[in-house]
Amino acid sequence: NSFFNLVLQTMAWELETDITGLLCGYLAVLIGQVCIFSYHTLRVHRIGLKQLHIVQSKESRDNYVSSNFQQFIEAPEGYLILMLYLAVSWIFKLFPDTYYSFEGNINWIGVFLQLLMVDGFMFMQHFCEHKIRFINIYISKHYMHHQVTNPILFDAFKGNVCDTIYMILVPLHLTTIFCPVRFVCNVWTYMTFGSLYAVFLLIIHSDYGHPWDMFFRCIGFATPAFHHTHHIYNGYNYGHLFEYYDRIFSTYKDPRTVKHINLKTC
Secondary structure, eight states: OHHHHHHHHHHHHHHHHHHHHHHHHHHHHHHHHHHHHHHHHHHHOOOOOOOOOOSSSSSSOOOOOOHHHHHHHHOIIIIHHHHHHHHHHHHOOSOOOGGGGGOOOOOHHHHHHHHHHHHHHHHHHHHHHHHHHHHHTTTGGGGGGGGSSSSOOTTTTOOOOOHHHHIHHHHHHHHHOOOGGGGTHHHHHHHHHHHHHHHHHHTTOOOOOOOTTHHHHHTTTHHHHHHHEEEEEHOOOOSSSSSSSHHTOOOOOGGOTTTTTTTGGO
């Protein structure tokens, strides 16, 4: 009886909580993912696009969109756990109060600062996973992600639930707590940040270079060549969104110096 009472109380709490913002967040991420998958499908099938440059010069992996997409969606360490985290955090009011407000517009400075901060926390977690053996053995199973040395876009969340919690959910929640823009971050700002964050994690795993890669490299944003370097030499390039932290902490390796990286993608 106590269990069912708890379930009923939770359901009642959920009904009293306005989940419109949560649904808007899901929709924003969905739109971003649909755009990226559509873009990727067009590129893989060479539809109306110029010649592609593969990131690594060694043989390309199986890049069939339909089969890889199904495995990507069904993986519990991917969207499922992220959606669960967002739902629990929203319903139980774990986010700052401003995150629930629809007032105002997108604060683009706030979006950038959140991306910068979440990448800082991810850099720290990622570095510890590789360098601190205790964490590497007992907290995460990140080695599963590194079984792939020539990643494709669908490998972005490949690993396990423990690794997703440690590498993605913990940095996400720390960002909501410590980022200074949390006081002015509304629904629109957070959903924009979340959508861009999810998109970034996909595009850096692409096995093809992107048209914007040269510009991104000039301003210190991560590119597929940057992240592929980490999969080849996992003692370098721990950042996911930016190169800044690797340059600051001397863990940056220029993709142009890596044997298997195609210079046309750098």
